[in-house]
Amino acid sequence: MTELLEATAQPTPDPPTPDPMVPRVFRVERTRQDTRDTYTLELSPLDGEPLRFAPGQFTMLQAWGIGEVPISISGDPHGSGLLEHTIRNVGNVTRALVHTSRGATVGVRGPFGTGWEVERGAGGDVVFIVGGIGLAPLRPAILHVVRHRDQYGRVVLLYGARTPDDILFAPDLEHWQDDCGIDVAVTVDNAPHSWRGRVGFVTSLIPRAGFDPLRTTAYVCGPEVMMRSSALALRDRGVAADRIRLSMERSMKCGIGLCGHCQLRELFLCVDGPVLGFDRLEPLMSRWEL
Amino acid sequence: MTIRSLTETLPEHPFFQGFDPAVIELLAGCARNIHLRPDELVFRTGEPAQHFYLIREGRIALQVPELSGGSSIIDTVEAGDVLGVSWLVPPYRWLFDARATVETRAVSFDAECLRAKCEADPAVGYAVLTRVAHIMHRRLEAARMRMLDVYGVRRA
Amino acid sequence: MTKPGNVARTVMLDGLQELIDALLGRGYTVFGPTVVDGVIDYRPITSVTQLPQGWGDVQDNASYRLRRRDDDAVFAFACGAQSAKPVLFPADELLWRARLGGAEPEIERAVDDKPAPPYAFLGLRSCDLAAIGIHDRVLSSRQFGDTHYALRREDTLIVAVTCTDPAGTCFCVSMDTGPVPRSGFDLAVTELYADGPHRFVVEAGTPRGEELLDQVASTAASDEDLVAAERVGAEAAARMGRVLDGTNLKDLLYDNTESPVWDDVASRCLRCTNCTLVCPTCFCTSITDASDLTGTTAERHRVWDSCFSEEYSYIHGGAVRESGRSRYRQWMTHKLAAWHDQFGSSGCVGCGRCITWCPAAIDITAEVAELRRLAEQRQRPQEARP
Known part of the structure; x- marks a missing residue:
């Protein structure tokens, strides 16, 4: 029973940073164009601490100096440690995000919100x-x-x-x-x-x-x-x-x-x-x- | 032989679920099984609507010809669905092209035969009409949803 | 106001100065009411001479006027143009600054140029005191809080006053927030200026207040002073300019989202956002990002926002609340109804500022009354017509 519970349990979401308005810095490791207007970014934390999340949660993702938008997490909750975000290019912040080049950094706050459970x-x-x-x-x-x-x-x-x-x-x-x-x-x-x-x-x-x-x-x-x-x-x-x-x-x-x-x-x-x-x-x- | 097997298979189709078996048997007199190969046209825009189809297997695309010469698919129907309502509404003319996209098996009803039986017995006519109205209602709702282009980028 | 075990003291105007001096001596920036730009508003002060002595205010729909009083009262105005909100929850807050020049961005929580805490408020009305209590719940009592607010609020010291001359727009009695401060203060002052010498009955609400009061020349308040202090509060309570009927208000608002009242008010509302800016409890904010021309530093600010602006509800492609009716409805429904579900109280403290500062003279109490009248009219069974 314990084993089953463990197998079923979601990873515990990370506690918010001391000031939840201050972002952590993530590096863009890979970008992939999924469709005409949609891209997936794979991000790694500069501080090395993977961002744990529950399926359904989102982060506030920001392009420095341009702005910040809520984007849900699209990656595997039991995955490699890279944070995956799939972003549709529909505004000036998302445009900047999808065009962030490999090796550049973005700001991440969260994870926030309720999950699918x-x-x-x-x-x-x-x-x-x-x-x-x-x-x-x-x-x-x-x-x-x-x-x-x-x-x-x-x-x-x-x-x-x-x-x-x-x-x-x-x-x-x-x-x-x-x-x-x-x-x-x-x-x-x-x-x-x-x-x-x-x-x-x-x-x-x-x-x-x-x-x-x-x-x-x-x-x-x-x-x-x-x-x-x-x-x-x-x-x-x-x-x-x-x-x-x-x-x-x-x-x-x-x-x-x-x-x-x-x-x-x-x-x-x-x-x-x-x-x-x-x-x-x-x-x-x-x-x-x- | 054909009619016999149809009276067995027709009640299984969702369109006839809950129908009086006697009515199904009556209507089966207008029906025959058909088989369509991939890309086979079932009917063309503007042709007289002489048939009504119950899809048993496969998929049919409804498409509109485009000026460019190609066509775009506006709806598909598949197993459990019906194809065609123009046979019921004057001037009994098809509004779209219908084409099988894969191997498809269907039951085809002769429209004139069906209309005659519906007119002869209003109870039968009402039962058929109620089913068709229900389907039209559902498709209209879906069409309206798609008109909203909900997955597109909203423009204020 | 009088609590068992508390000993009220009577203080003269000189004593008030000693109080200010004691606060300044302890490192507080003292915010007190003062006449500025044709209104009474809170500003850093160092002397009782900066208080609005002999000034009162006349407030009504879309109207605010200072008036000369025929006495020497320093606190005999209804409410200032703004509450404590701009001080404790500034309209523009620098959240952090990032240096982007190097290999990795460096983010530092920025220190801005606002007056240094700790802050002391002198002469805060009970409506504004209640608003601070609400902001504490909204901004500091939940899973996430506003760390800047918490920092400012932590050591804030409050000297509240009994409101003795409410304005035509006041309805704190309806909202059960005044006019007499009941909690949340370090010291509470009732100014007596009608009979006898100009004096203040002061009572401590906290040990910190008590300790402060000990630094000020005072005498034990006489029974007459205590009676007088109670009387001016009761008299003020009887002179409210407005009434807001709170009966079943939440259901009234939740159930009447399609009332014609919303169209009517939208036809007058200019969406200027004045009401939300002067409201002592409105807390909505937005974020602005800016970078310098070379792109080597980026700054993030938290700025006041308003549910009356179209951008407020914008998601890709359009605003969720496009119409004026939906925005006014949002504001009022949030303030008077949803707030109960969210925070366990109304979001309105009855200060009346939204009425005073609305250029279109929209009156929240009148809109509630009209909403109620139309709802009741609709519910009433059709009477037999002759």
């Missing part, structure tokens, strides 16, 4: 529902399940991307499907004639995913409207709202519940979230501009 889904079926770049925050959770595959029942990954060219981590998807006992279903919004796969919204994959709603935990990550319609579809099929976990995105300046930007009514999404149950989120996701 994927170990709590052990013993039952698991459904990952992913939209777009949402695969990056879920990747550590998927890797955890892969590592502890025998503790889970049926595991499915339903992934919606914009076009075939926007599909992230394609080698991972193939590996998970072929070697790891995960049923991976990919669908895209639009595709050229040459595409042999599915076209359609990700929710259309739910009816044929073949999980047992009563013993399923779902982890949903993507744009808010996509998460909401996925969560409703899951609940309509009988998955308990508190077992549908979503990761919310809002503006964040501090990551530690002080700056106020990420508030969703009574929640500070940087410390109360970003991962929360649909039972808690549903009333807050159904009102515009809350």
Whole structure:
């Protein structure tokens, strides 16, 4: 029993630095372009102390003198010690980050926020529902399940991307499907004639995913409207709202519940979230501009 | 022989789940099994919509021809789905091209036969229409979601 | 104000000077009310002559005026233009500076040019005292805290005063925060200027305050002085300019996100952020990064921000709260409702500054009343029409 617990346990997240507003310095070891606009950075800490995190947590990542943004961790929680961040180039800070050259440094604060708590889904079926770049925050959770595959029942990954060219981590998807006992279903919004796969919204994959709603935990990550319609579809099929976990995105300046930007009514999404149950989120996701 | 095996397989398709077996048997009279090879066209934009399909295996892409000569896929249907609603709505003309992307097996219903049976017995017609409406509703919702281009970069 | 075991003392204006001198002697920077730029505001002071003696204030929607009093009172104004917030939680805080020139960046927690702590506040009203208590909870009592605030706050000494002449915008009684300071002070002062000699009844709230009071020439407060001190507090409580009905306020706000009140207030609100800047509890901040032209040093500042600005809720591609109605709703819902869930109290202390300094004369108490009226109207069963 003890052994099992140890095997299942997540690495304990690092305690915050003495002043959580002061960053640690990490060096860019590798960068990889994943898609047209998305890059993965592998970072090593200058002080040599790997950053331990729970799947679903994020860091505040900064390009010196330019700015800082919350970016979820996309690497293996049991991995090599390199910190992996998958970043979409959508603004001036992310542009600077993805173009940081090898050997240069960036600032890292964190890890912050709640995790997926994927170990709590052990013993039952698991459904990952992913939209777009949402695969990056879920990747550590998927890797955890892969590592502890025998503790889970049926595991499915339903992934919606914009076009075939926007599909992230394609080698991972193939590996998970072929070697790891995960049923991976990919669908895209639009595709050229040459595409042999599915076209359609990700929710259309739910009816044929073949999980047992009563013993399923779902982890949903993507744009808010996509998460909401996925969560409703899951609940309509009988998955308990508190077992549908979503990761919310809002503006964040501090990551530690002080700056106020990420508030969703009574929640500070940087410390109360970003991962929360649909039972808690549903009333807050159904009102515009809350 | 064909009809006999269809009355066995049709109730397994999600479209007919919960249907009165007598009705399935009645409608099976309009049906036949078909087999499509990869890239085989099922129908073309603008052609009369003479059939209704239940997909049993494989995948069909709905696509719109583009000015450039190519085409883009706007939706796919696969095992458990239905293909085509234009057969039910005047002027009974296809709005898209349908093409098998992989080896595909389906049940094809003759539209005229189906419409005649729906009209002859309103209860049958209502049952079919309710199913089709449900599917259209779901697809419309999904289409609207995709219209939002939720994975794209938001522009204020 | 009177607590068992506490002995109140009576101090004259000279004694107040001795108090300031004692604080200065102990190394405090003493912030006291003073007339500056046409308002009363807290500034570093060294003498009682800098206090706003003979000045009062008249405050109403979008209006603040100093007025000459016909007495010598030094603390007989309602509330200053700002609270203690700009001192303890400055609008611009340098967080750190990084040298990027070398092989590895060197980050140092920066020391800025703000007045040196420890700080002492002289003449803080109970509304502002309550606001400090709220900031302590928000910024210093949770898993993560603002280390700069904690450092400033740690040794801060507070000499509070009973508010004796509230303004037209005041509603601390509704928020249960005043006008008499009840806790959170080292010394509490009630100024008596109407009858008899100009004097101050002073009471210690901490051993530190008690020790300080011993350094000041004083006499034991007479029964008459104690009665008088109690009376001026009670009289002030009866002269609140505004009322905010707090009944079921959280539910009222949570349940009425689509009320037409929000559209109405948005049509008047200029999104100027004045209300959040003068609010003693608003704590939202942003981060600004800057580097020098050569790119060898980078600085990070924490600056006040406001939920009324569009950039506040910006995530790639757009603001979450694009409309004015959603931003006003956010501010008021956070202040009066979500704050209870987050911190166990209202975020409003009833100082009325948001009413005074709103250029569009928006009144939070009136907006709450209107929200309530419309909600009740909607809930009432349709009455039979003639």
